[in-house]
Amino acid sequence: MVKITDVARHAGVSPSTVSYALSGKRPISEETRRRVEESIRRLGYRPHAGARALASSRSNVLALVAPLRTGIHVPVVMQFAVSVVTTARRHDHDVLLLTQEEGEDGLRRVADTALVDALIVMDVQLHDPRLPLLRSLDRPSVLIGFPAEPDGLTCVDLDFRAAGERCVEHLARLGHRTVALVGSPPEVYVRRTAFAQRVVKGFTGAADRAGMASSVLPCEASPAAARRAAERLLREQPALTGVVVHNEAVLEPLIVAFEELGLRVPGDLSVTAICPDELAASVRVPVTSVALPSAELGERAVELLMRKLAGDGEPVPEATLLPPRLTERASTAPRAAPGG
Amino acid sequence: MVKITDVARHAGVSPSTVSYALSGKRPISEETRRRVEESIRRLGYRPHAGARALASSRSNVLALVAPLRTGIHVPVVMQFAVSVVTTARRHDHDVLLLTQEEGEDGLRRVADTALVDALIVMDVQLHDPRLPLLRSLDRPSVLIGFPAEPDGLTCVDLDFRAAGERCVEHLARLGHRTVALVGSPPEVYVRRTAFAQRVVKGFTGAADRAGMASSVLPCEASPAAARRAAERLLREQPALTGVVVHNEAVLEPLIVAFEELGLRVPGDLSVTAICPDELAASVRVPVTSVALPSAELGERAVELLMRKLAGDGEPVPEATLLPPRLTERASTAPRAAPGG
DNA sequence: GCGTGACGTCGAAGCGCTTCGACGGGGGAC
DNA sequence: GTCCCCCGTCGAAGCGCTTCGACGTCACGC
Numbered sequence: 142m143v144k145i146t147d148v149a150r151h152a153g154v155s156p157s158t159v160s161y162a163l164s165g166k167r168p169i170s171e172e173t174r175r176r177v178e179e180s181i182r183r184l185g186y187r188p189h190a191g192a193r194a195l196a197s198s199r200s201n202v203l204a205l206v207a208p209l210r211t212g213i214h215v216p217v218v219m220q221f222a223v224s225v226v227t228t229a230r231r232h233d234h235d236v237l238l239l240t241q242e243e244g245e246d247g248l249r250r251v252a253d254t255a256l257v258d259a260l261i262v263m264d265v266q267l268h269d270p271r272l273p274l275l276r277s278l279d280r281p282s283v284l285i286g287f288p289a290e291p292d293g294l295t296c297v298d299l300d301f302r303a304a305g306e307r308c309v310e311h312l313a314r315l316g317h318r319t320v321a322l323v324g325s326p327p328e329v330y331v332r333r334t335a336f337a338q339r340v341v342k343g344f345t346g347a348a349d350r351a352g353m354a355s356s357v358l359p360c361e362a363s364p365a366a367a368r369r370a371a372e373r374l375l376r377e378q379p380a381l382t383g384v385v386v387h388n389e390a391v392l393e394p395l396i397v398a399f400e401e402l403g404l405r406v407p408g409d410l411s412v413t414a415i416c417p418d419e420l421a422a423s424v425r426v427p428v429t430s431v432a433l434p435s436a437e438l439g440e441r442a443v444e445l446l447m448r449k450l451a452g453d454g455e456p457v458p459e460a461t462l463l464p465p466r467l468t469e470r471a472s473t474a475p476r477a478a479p480g481g
Numbered sequence: 482m483v484k485i486t487d488v489a490r491h492a493g494v495s496p497s498t499v500s501y502a503l504s505g506k507r508p509i510s511e512e513t514r515r516r517v518e519e520s521i522r523r524l525g526y527r528p529h530a531g532a533r534a535l536a537s538s539r540s541n542v543l544a545l546v547a548p549l550r551t552g553i554h555v556p557v558v559m560q561f562a563v564s565v566v567t568t569a570r571r572h573d574h575d576v577l578l579l580t581q582e583e584g585e586d587g588l589r590r591v592a593d594t595a596l597v598d599a600l601i602v603m604d605v606q607l608h609d610p611r612l613p614l615l616r617s618l619d620r621p622s623v624l625i626g627f628p629a630e631p632d633g634l635t636c637v638d639l640d641f642r643a644a645g646e647r648c649v650e651h652l653a654r655l656g657h658r659t660v661a662l663v664g665s666p667p668e669v670y671v672r673r674t675a676f677a678q679r680v681v682k683g684f685t686g687a688a689d690r691a692g693m694a695s696s697v698l699p700c701e702a703s704p705a706a707a708r709r710a711a712e713r714l715l716r717e718q719p720a721l722t723g724v725v726v727h728n729e730a731v732l733e734p735l736i737v738a739f740e741e742l743g744l745r746v747p748g749d750l751s752v753t754a755i756c757p758d759e760l761a762a763s764v765r766v767p768v769t770s771v772a773l774p775s776a777e778l779g780e781r782a783v784e785l786l787m788r789k790l791a792g793d794g795e796p797v798p799e800a801t802l803l804p805p806r807l808t809e810r811a812s813t814a815p816r817a818a819p820g821g
Numbered sequence: 822g823c824g825t826g827a828c829g830t831c832g833a834a835g836c837g838c839t840t841c842g843a844c845g846g847g848g849g850a851c
Numbered sequence: 852g853t854c855c856c857c858c859g860t861c862g863a864a865g866c867g868c869t870t871c872g873a874c875g876t877c878a879c880g881c
Contacts (some may be wrong), residue, residue, distance in 0.1 A: 157831065166870085191868090207738065256530040364763075495862070507860085532836070535837080
């Protein structure tokens with residue numbers, strides 16, 4: 142293994158000079174820097190991560206806690222993870238993957254052993270047991286999602302309430318008067334995961350304001366459940382002409398079910414969704430949707446963390462809510478003239 | 482931060498004794514160990530990861546290189562990653578997540594900086610450019626998948642050839658005489674990813690041996706492509722009664738397409754698949770399938786790595802091929818009596 | 822002409838842990 | 852009783868890096 146002293150000797154300088162040339166924390170003459178860089182390349186020098194972490198008390202590693210529960214859409218998690226890794230690398234950091242299974246102990250462990258400098262926690266619940274812990278840790282963290290009491294924490298998420306509103310407003314503008322929300326599986330609500338409830342709030346609020354009839358129906362993540370949901374909606378709301386889907390797994394099955402039940406999309410029924418763009422675009426009838434910007438969320442999370450780690454005193458915003466962007470596709474149309 | 486000297490003082494022993502009590506690398510009296518453990522708990526001591534890594538030249542971190550390309554089924558990757566993390570934790574290791582994007586440089590970086598002790602590389606291609614690098618690194622690695630020349634490397638995978646055979650044999654036993662394989666998207670073959678080709682080899686070989694008519698059709702990962710594939714198969718092989726699907730994304734759409742084209746599954750057409758069990762079980766017609774055991778693969782990979790890291794001289798097997806397990810579900814049935 | 826900084830570099834002191842050699846004491850073999 | 856060896860513990864030497872204080876040099880201002 143080639144170490145910093147080898148580089149120093151080869152370049153004819155002291156180890157500290159090599160270190161400063163590398164970190165830029167002190168001025169180094171142009172010519173010395175060049176010699177050092179040349180030696181580094183020639184010798185193939187790579188600083189030892191452990192030694193660096195010990196001496197600088199910075200590991201340059203971020204922890205990413207990924208959820209593994211039922212009711213969450215796997216590609217979203219994956220995409221998020223990829224964007225976190227990519228962005229972290231741009232800032233010269235690596236990413237340690239933790240599963241939620243490890244729970245609070247895992248967070249404490251990686252923080253207390255100084256394995257990581259900071260943490261990103263996904264799938265935050267309204268009253269998440271990890272919140273007090275995160276507040277007490279000596280390392281910064283960013284949450285993906287919003288708990289009931291975000292005080293003292295940094296949170297990033299899509300503005301789900303606004304997303305729910307946006308979908309309803311779009312349907313309202315098209316003349317629809319009776320709408321339904323097909324939501325996440327019941328367990329997501331039971332868990333009181335914040336984002337699911339916020340969609341409901343936005344949906345219901347906007348529908349009320351627009352004087353629309355509305356209902357909310359959680360739905361399991363299976364084609365059969367989608368079919369049952371479709372049947373139930375048509376039975377209970379015969380006048381239904383607009384549907385908002387916030388459940389990736391049943392988007393396609395639901396549309397299939399509606400069509401099998403004799404409803405054309407968008408002829409008889411307009412459908413909007415809150416889901417990743419790729420999903421919305423790849424359904425048999427491309428769906429008008431509010432995008433779930435997982436890549437952007439991951440990027441934001443890492444960048445907030447970097448600002449916190451920079452520790453230049455400038456506080457970062459506690460809440461970052463990405464505004465919903467709605468893309469019109471083939472699944473929505475003006476309501477057919479009533480009785481016509 | 483509480484350090485090992487604090488623990489030592491509190492327990493009335495020397496730091497080295499604390500270290501040995503923790504690692505068990507030297508005998509420590511029962512009573513001393515108890516005192517040390519008590520002190521550790523009382524003080525909330527956590528060894529500093531960097532210091533430990535520096536002193537022991539072991540970081541207790543594994544690198545996991547995850548693929549991000551098109552044509553791979555995301556849930557499989559995720560499940561694999563989760564199982565790697567879980568198993569690694571059982572062996573007191575953590576997992577660093579790398580994207581394939583970083584390529585060979587990323588591998589070299591984490592290995593040379595001693596950030597990780599060992600590497601797991603997924604989505605290995607037949608002639609993977611990373612192979613020479615992996616051979617030359619001073620850290621052990623395990624590949625998921627089989628390259629053309631696995632010499633000197635440790636590989637783990639499902640026995641895809643046998644899986645292809647198994648599906649055909651199952652269909653043969655049910656009396657089918659004309660079969661087709663709907664495979665991965667063309668780019669997977671172009672990339673010459675080994676597993677896709679192995680399935681083809683197993684499929685074709687078994688069909689030939691059984692004297693069956695057979696064809697192979699790569700298929701894009703979209704419902705529309707599935708539909709086109711179904712139409713083409715029926716056009717080109719009117720006698721077709723058995724299909725093997727090796728493409729998670731089109732399993733359901735393909736069955737839908739066949740049914741829309743007037744073929745009942747399994748009445749007119751028997752379908753088998755090579756895919757994760759959960760997928761096979763959740764399709765509208767539960768599909769007889771050979772499981773893609775991602776969790777088991779992850780576990781095996783980590784355990785092989787641990788054995789290599791133990792360095793007790795015992796060599797580990799270069800190739801680990803998990804035998805296919807076929808589960809019968811509702812999508813296969815004996816061929817209807819010809820002309821009857 | 823001398824004080825004053827800023828610049829560029831060096832040396833040494835750690836960072837917190839593991840590990841090696843050493844050492845005292847006790848027990849078994851003879 | 853003596854010798855040896857093993858058990859349990861200690862002290863000290865690093866692991867490879869960063870960082871702090873110090874120092875010499877040079878340019879500038881007055």
